[in-house]
Amino acid sequence: MGLIFINMMEGEALITRVNEFLDYNVFEIPDPFxxxxxxxxxxxxxxKVKIKETKRYIVVGEWKELLTYELxxxxxxxxxxxxxxxxxxxxxxxxxxxxxxxxGFSPILLKVNELLENFLNYFxxxxxxICTKVINGIKY
Numbered sequence: 001m002g003l004i005f006i007n008m009m010e011g012e013a014l015i016t017r018v019n020e021f022l023d024y025n026v027f028e029i030p031d032p033f034x035x036x037x038x039x040x041x042x043x044x045x046x047x048k049v050k051i052k053e054t055k056r057y058i059v060v061g062e063w064k065e066l067l068t069y070e071l072x073x074x075x076x077x078x079x080x081x082x083x084x085x086x087x088x089x090x091x092x093x094x095x096x097x098x099x100x101x102x103x104g105f106s107p108i109l110l111k112v113n114e115l116l117e118n119f120l121n122y123f124x125x126x127x128x129x130i131c132t133k134v135i136n137g138i139k140y
């Protein structure tokens with residue numbers, strides 16, 4: 001089945017270990033807005049992930065424990081940096097996300113969620129994830 005957080009101390013220790021690994025890794029997400037087509041093959045974003053905590057959410061009518069995370073966008077190229085900075089971040093440093101409003105980041109978040117959940121499986125963690133904050137690490 002996967003890891004179940006037995007108590008808060010074990011969960012915090014595991015999150016710390018995973019974050020130590022994530023600190024040294026950058027994920028590259030191709031075609032971040034699911035535009036598709038050969039003309040968009042070069043579009044990509046680079047992101048860093050930091051896991052924050054477990055939190056209970058209602059998912060399809062049932063309460064589930066999810067790992068929350070923050071996503072930091074890193075400089076990639078002029079075009080994608082401009083799209084993210086001007087249109088998604090609206091020239092702000094960071095945006096809090098709620099479950100009902102993603103501020104246009106859905107396609108990227110779906111890809112990062114899948115990537116992160118697959119990554120966490122290597123640590124024996126079988127739990128869903130949700131992004132609660134996006135950070136503009138490009139420039140603002």
